[in-house]
Amino acid sequence: MRSNMTKSWHLNRRTFLRGTGVALALPYLECMAADSQQKQQPKRFCAMYFPYGAVFRPEDGENAQWNWIPKGEGTDFEFNRSLACLEPLRDQVSVLKGLSHLNGRRMGGHDTADIWLTAAQLKGAQLRNSVSIDQLVAMRNADATRYSSLVLSTDGGIGEPTRSSTLSFGRRGEPVPAQNKPQPVFDRFFGSDTDSLASQKQKLQNSKSMLDLVLAHSKSLRNRLGKHDQRKLDEYLASVRQIEQRVERSQRWLDIPKPEVDASGLHLEADDNTPRELIQTMYDLIYLAFQTDSTRVATYQIGNMNGATSIAGKFPQLLGLAKNMHGLAHGAGKGKGAEQLGKWDQFLAEQLGYFLGRLKSTPEGDGTLLDHTIVMYGSSNSRTHNNTNYPLLVAGGKGLGFKHGQLVSFKSQTPMTNLFVTMLNRLDVPTESFVDSTGEMGELVV
Numbered sequence: 470m471r472s473n474m475t476k477s478w479h480l481n482r483r484t485f486l487r488g489t490g491v492a493l494a495l496p497y498l499e500c501m502a503a504d505s506q507q508k509q510q511p512k513r514f515c516a517m518y519f520p521y522g523a524v525f526r527p528e529d530g531e532n533a534q535w536n537w538i539p540k541g542e543g544t545d546f547e548f549n550r551s552l553a554c555l556e557p558l559r560d561q562v563s564v565l566k567g568l569s570h571l572n573g574r575r576m577g578g579h580d581t582a583d584i585w586l587t588a589a590q591l592k593g594a595q596l597r598n599s600v601s602i603d604q605l606v607a608m609r610n611a612d613a614t615r616y617s618s619l620v621l622s623t624d625g626g627i628g629e630p631t632r633s634s635t636l637s638f639g640r641r642g643e644p645v646p647a648q649n650k651p652q653p654v655f656d657r658f659f660g661s662d663t664d665s666l667a668s669q670k671q672k673l674q675n676s677k678s679m680l681d682l683v684l685a686h687s688k689s690l691r692n693r694l695g696k697h698d699q700r701k702l703d704e705y706l707a708s709v710r711q712i713e714q715r716v717e718r719s720q721r722w723l724d725i726p727k728p729e730v731d732a733s734g735l736h737l738e739a740d741d742n743t744p745r746e747l748i749q750t751m752y753d754l755i756y757l758a759f760q761t762d763s764t765r766v767a768t769y770q771i772g773n774m775n776g777a778t779s780i781a782g783k784f785p786q787l788l789g790l791a792k793n794m795h796g797l798a799h800g801a802g803k804g805k806g807a808e809q810l811g812k813w814d815q816f817l818a819e820q821l822g823y824f825l826g827r828l829k830s831t832p833e834g835d836g837t838l839l840d841h842t843i844v845m846y847g848s849s850n851s852r853t854h855n856n857t858n859y860p861l862l863v864a865g866g867k868g869l870g871f872k873h874g875q876l877v878s879f880k881s882q883t884p885m886t887n888l889f890v891t892m893l894n895r896l897d898v899p900t901e902s903f904v905d906s907t908g909e910m911g912e913l914v915v
Contacts, residue, residue, distance in 0.1 A: 510834050511613075512869055512896050513759050513842040514606045515767040517821065518585055518636055520774045520781075521798035522850030523860040524551060524811045535811025537860045538566055539876050546876035551814040554822045558864070560874045561825060561839060563913060565861045567879035568888065570849070571905050578854020579774040580631035585849045586768070587638055588886045588904040596630035598642040602889050602903070607766040608640070609898050614764050615727070616658065618645070621751050622770035623741060623781035625649030632775040636768040641707055647770065649780075651750045652737040658754070658763050659730050728761035744784040745820070752824035759838060760831060771817065785813045798853045814860075821846055825864055840868035843892050857881065863888070863913065869895040870914045877912050888913070 523537035539546040546564070548556055555562055572590040573581040583591065586601035607618040620637045627644035628634030637645035648654050691699055735753055739746035748771065755767040772781030772794055782793040790809050792800060797813055800806030828839035847861035858881070863871065886906035891913055893900040 509897075510841050510868065511762055511765055513765040513767075513838075514603060514845075514892065514896055515755055515759075515769070515842065516586060516603060516636060516845045517769045518582065518771060518846075519817055519848050520582060520772045520779070520850070521794055522848050522852055522855065523814045524801055524807050525852040525855075525858070525860075526802075526807055532807035532811070535807050535814070537814055539564055542876055542878060544875050551811050552818050554815065554819045555825075558822060558825050558829070561829065561867070562862055562864045563871070563873045564876045565863065565879065565888070566876065567858055567881055568861055568883060568885040569851075569857045569859050570885050571882075573849060573856045576856060577631070578850060578856065579776065581849035581856050582636070582770070582774045583631055583633040585847075586636050587642070588884070588889070589642070591630065598630075598638045598644070599904070600640050600642060601636065601638040601768075602893060603637050603766050603768050604639055604645065605893060605898050605900075606896050607764075609896070610765045614762055615725070616758070616764040618766035618768070619654070619658075619755060619758050619764050620645050620647045620768050621654070621754070622647035622649055622773065623747070624770075624773050624775070624779060628773055628775065632773060634770065634773045634775075636770050641704065643704075643707075647768075651735070651739055651747070651754060654754050655732065655735065655737055658758055659727055659732070659761075728763065730757050730761065741780050741783070742787065744781075744787055745816075748817075748820045749823055752820060752827070756824065756827045756831075756838075759828070759842060785809075785816075788813075788816060798850070801853060828865060834868075836868045839865040842866065843869060843871065843896065845888075845892070859885065861885070861888075863892075866892075866895065871895070872913065872915050875912075877910075883907075 524535045525538065526533050526536055528536065528540065534550050536549045537551045539548045539552065541547055570581070570584055570588045572588060573584055583598055586603055587599050589599040591598060603618060611617045618637065620635055622634050624634040625647050626634050627646050633644060635644050635647040639645055736746040736750045739750045741747060751769055755769065758764045758767060773779050776795050777793065779794070782795060784794065785797055786793055790797065790813060792809065797810040801810040825839060825844065828842055829837050831838040833841060843866035844864040846864070847859050849859060850856060851858040851860060864873070867873070884905045884907060886903045887908055887910050889903045890900050890906045891909045893903065894909065
């Protein structure tokens with residue numbers, strides 16, 4: 470009897486208020502903290518990318534105040550104007566200097582967005598990529614959340630090799646399509662379904678039955694094919710199996726209501742003609758997805774490297790700057806070009822600061838949402854189309870062992886994949902090596 474009376478009544482984050490056919494997800498309550506400490510705290514990862522690099526000028530030269538890399542070293546550093554808006558978050562940020570992907574150094578200046586999260590050497594006539602680190606984390610958390618990851622970009626879809634419109638690549642190096650319209654993203658994660666529960670279950674069962682038939686038929690078909698066609702069929706079947714896994718996950722979550730969130734402050738109508746509202750809304754969607762534990766992984770490509778045809782390319786001009794993204798990068802070494810690009814860098818940093826601020830202000834367990842989230846932000850160029858010394862920072866993750874408030878300089882041959890190994894190991898994805906890594910980065914962790 471006594472054991473029943475003293476049983477913990479602490480609530481978990483999947484507790485719902487039920488009655489008369491209605492189920493509402495509870496907001497975060499302090500009494501949930503004990504439950505979250507009994508279980509392992511969610512560990513999250515998100516990566517945000519901007520194209521064409523940033524301002525890199527000589528420290529004693531003209532326009533040095535717009536340099537993306539701060540002045541100083543270690544904990545004794547000073548943000549320049551580009552990142553000055555992050556000063557209130559100084560103790561949550563580490564700026565990294567000197568890192569790049571060694572494979573990327575041999576690629577064209579427009580080609581490296583594809584490998585920012587993979588570090589791959591694109592192979593063959595089809596320029597095959599490899600798995601991105603976000604998807605490794607997504608696989609690790611696949612059964613824990615309704616959605617394995619949230620993949621966003623301004624252009625949407627996948628683009629094409631060397632001009633990718635997504636940062637995320639699956640187990641076999643296949644691009645994961647990015648979503649680029651806020652309203653459909655919101656509806657998918659938080660909207661109510663118009664079909665009845667029984668109808669949804671039947672649709673999912675029908676989908677699974679069809680996929681099972683395809684997989685069964687493929688076994689007999691494969692034996693009649695040549696080796697080249699067998700490889701192509703295997704690639705196709707891998708995609709079918711991924712769809713089947715998504716269907717199975719949807720079936721498991723069908724009886725659990727989606728979380729209800731307040732959409733009143735969201736600009737879900739934002740599009741590529743309103744860059745500030747669009748970027749902030751994308752950050753809001755990532756924040757809500759993390760806050761409700763709908764996913765623990767997100768990527769956001771603010772712009773791709775497709776030059777004048779990039780949808781995001783016009784953003785600087787819509788904000789009153791002289792040129793598009795690509796033009797700003799090319800003009801950064803002349804006259805007022807550094808100031809123009811610096812103001813664009815500054816704008817992007819302000820949006821990042823907005824996102825980090827939301828994470829930091831949200832209590833979770835024994836800390837904040839930011840403490841349990843590793844945020845990586847940067848580009849795959851430094852100055853115009855130069856594929857070394859990326860502008861790069863890491864924020865958050867103090868609850869996962871990261872330490873911040875520093876500018877860390879690395880030798881030029883240090884692979885960025887050392888950062889990947891460091892992050893993956895703290896996201897419960899045990900990793901001895903990743904592509905060309907040589908070890909962990911002790912400078913970033915306690």
